[in-house]
Amino acid sequence: MQTFIFLSCLLLAAQGYNILANPDAGDFTVFPLVNLGTGAFPTCMAFSPDGRIFIGQKNGMIKVVDANGNLQAGNWIDLSDRVNNAGDKGLTAIVLHPDFPKTPYLYATYPIWQSDSHDLNRVTQGVVGRYTENNGASSPSTELLIVGRVNGTGFPSCHNSHVTGDLVFGTDGTLFASAGEGSHWDAVDDGTDFPFDPYDWQCAPFFGAINDIGSFRAQHLTNIGGKVIRIDPLTGNGIGSTNFPNLVSNPFFDSQNPSSAASVTWSYGHRNPWKLRLRADSPAPGTLYIAEVGAKDYEEINVVKASDRGSNYGWPCQTANRRQQPWFTNTATPTEYYVPRYPTNQNTIDMCAALQPNLTNTKIPILYYSRSQYVYGEQIGIIGNCASGLSFYNGSSYPSAYRMKSDGSRSLFISDFGNQWIKVIRVDGNDQFIPSLGVQDFLDNVGTILTMTPSPVDGDLYYITEEGEINRIRYTAGYVGAPIVVASSNVTTLNMNNRAANFQFSSDGTFDPASLPITFSWTFGDNSSSTLPNPSHTYTSSGVFTVTLTVTNSAGYFATQSFKVATNNDAPTAKIAGAQWFQFDSGQSVTLTATFNDDITPANQLQWQWEYRLVHNNHYHPGVLTIPSVNLGTGSSSSTGGQVLSSLISVYERNTLEIYATAYDASGVSTRTKVIGVPNLPNNANYGNTAPVANFTTEQKGSSVYFDGGVSFDFDIDYLYYSWIWGDGTNGTGMVNHHTYSNSGTYVVSLTVVDPWQATSTYTHSVDYVAPAGVTSSGAASSSSPSSTNGGATGDVASSSTQATQTNANPTSSVAGGQTTQVDNDPQATQSATPTSSFVKENSGSAALLVGIVPLVAVLLM
């Protein structure tokens, strides 16, 4: 215990850093590369030396963006039949062999299905598989499991979250893999079976009773949970003097059993080591930096040098610089997260105290931060929630302050999922944080960032959000190039036999990185066009039309984006019976019934899917409840989604449930609707919820105004839903927006934020908008030219059939028409597609509660 106090003092001193504003703020611009669409759920990427970018999705599909920035059709490989994609689980990392494509191997890590049941709590194990490329693609038949070939030897997963982590090659060609300890994140887990978890009992039979110890798996070398392992990428064996005499040996290597958990272990005592980055210029096999997601108190950035191999990083007995209180008896301070479910058992178990001798040399992070400014009275400074990415910068286009220096110092970029920021620190040649340089803000409001990777091709940082975006961060001071174009419509399909085929198009989100004036040119696919930023258009014939927006700046650079709309099909309707908001008791079974209808697809061919999201703090945990079903009979279709609440919710947690029913018609067009469940908590229905406070900042950038609602505040760090009224008759959603007005003038803008407990706050503020000179089509003149874009449709579509011809029949994707194209005449710009349009729409009932499409969010981290 004295050791802890000593370390605590040391680290307190080390954490006394400054938060510095970014001197280059505004000179970095996020360029969309591709958008896979909400629901595709990319989690990881890998760059090939041939210019391809491999993108892994949570569901096990791996896609390729070619060297020209175009998303290739289909999958490089589809592992969805074996990837356990329930809840937070899924494919979390891919890595290419260092000699790829000459040595044509890709490695992937994911929890595997152990049976047909898709219940997210089912006990399973994480694996590492190797896949071979042949003619530009691969197939599951090439799979060779190098971790988890035998039941019980993979990464243990005895609950529903933090299983697999990351993969990275060492400089000596060995492979590192990280994994969480696979225990309950929602309580102190010492291995005791939880009554609300119907599968907890399977942990002992599958992994052995010795490993049915919850979080304590991280402390024991009898399993590979909560570890970083280092293996031979051909066999999965640990690295030792008998099999690799010329390499640094693993610390607990056992030549009698080279594949044992001890033989493969490199470091231990990790909770959820989500991302690994290798510092290439370090002694072999390389210094690892780890973004480690903490429980409730701290996020950690850990370093494992070669000389640190075999070190204990402390979990679950230590977090950041201190004891993890609830795991020690008698000192537990119950909190909303860690009220033990078994108070009686807690009095008899003191495993951290028993482990004390093994905790004397635990490693502490080089940097840690928390969800709140003060933790245990200590001021942390930066606030975040789920450390999600790490990157060194090794390019030459960012300013010199970010580059590698000959003194050995490096910029380390750190991303946070919940608070959606990227910050940067400097580490010295000895891998120590340089406190005098502080923690510098880099980018805010980057979205729900899941990982960040530097491109070996252009040096820039790329990142993935769970909304499906792959973005590139470029330094754009002195930028000469194309604008960033974002085009969308309020609906992407409707049936003109039922009503006017009137679509509202929007260029919201479009802007020019150099703030040059821009002009808009829309073509609607029926020979009519518009130069308004946000035109509406009525089609007069039935069919599928390609809508294209071209945005040109005053320097003559342009970019375009296309997507498809259809006038021959309405999206189905979906409605969940009953109130939009209900309360339930923990463990209570609630039956929900949804009704679906469609204009064209018969009821017995409609498909549907139930999903839930467990919402707390500022993030979600996703889950799919049932597999899409067919054959509902005739007439209006209904589907029952019951049983769901019983195993998910503990009354001790300040959670809400969002439950979604999505209907898909035969063309793949979908509609999603939602209800919200709030647990009946003891004494206080809102469990002490504090209402948020809405606020936003504005800044005109060229022809658009940048609105940032991220300055809104919620005491409870709840996830907030943002709805905007722009004051020009249009509305928006999302935390950050670029909005373009048609005319100069003063607009009264209001932002309403809603937390999951339905507490709302509205902030209203006037914005003076000055249309830039040279933007003739979007200037004041446009108001006097009445919508001239209607009625231009004649000719070719008249001959097209009235059949539904939507090209996107994939019910898991909501992106219209598959691929879109983005033409770009800037030779340096490689962005190719930003399909923001979606067939998904909320039914009007639920939209009244929470405006807009809520992004499909997940945390694979917590």
Ligand SMILES: *[C@@H]1O[C@H](CO)[C@@H](O)[C@H](O)[C@H]1NC(C)=O
């Ligand atoms: C692994 O365990 C699962 C059940 O959890 C079982 O279905 C499967 O057959 C086992 N595989 C082997 C090789 O024993």
Ligand SMILES: *[C@@H]1O[C@H](CO)[C@@H](O)[C@H](O)[C@H]1NC(C)=O
């Ligand atoms: C930086 O990139 C160069 C190639 O551009 C590579 O040779 C070098 O190893 C990299 N250094 C580090 C430390 O990553």
Ligand SMILES: *[C@@H]1O[C@H](CO)[C@@H](O)[C@H](O)[C@H]1NC(C)=O
């Ligand atoms: C401490 O670690 C050693 C291995 O280094 C292990 O044999 C022992 O069981 C551990 N102690 C406890 C209390 O787990």
Ligand SMILES: *[C@@H]1O[C@H](CO)[C@@H](O)[C@H](O)[C@H]1NC(C)=O
């Ligand atoms: C889309 O916008 C058009 C034009 O403003 C409007 O007539 C139509 O009702 C809107 N459709 C929906 C579903 O909001």
Ligand SMILES: *[C@@H]1O[C@H](CO)[C@@H](O)[C@H](O)[C@H]1NC(C)=O
């Ligand atoms: C709104 O945010 C701005 C920028 O952070 C801040 O200066 C201002 O005080 C905030 N207003 C309120 C009412 O919190």
Ligand SMILES: *[C@@H]1O[C@H](CO)[C@@H](O)[C@H](O)[C@H]1NC(C)=O
């Ligand atoms: C914008 O939102 C306001 C307030 O919810 C609503 O009254 C108005 O109808 C909305 N306008 C549009 C175009 O959706």
Ligand SMILES: *[C@@H]1O[C@H](CO)[C@@H](O)[C@H](O)[C@H]1NC(C)=O
């Ligand atoms: C568009 O114009 C071209 C050339 O005038 C004509 O051939 C074509 O049929 C028209 N298409 C539509 C949809 O009006």
Ligand SMILES: [Ca+2]
């Ligand atoms: Ca339809």
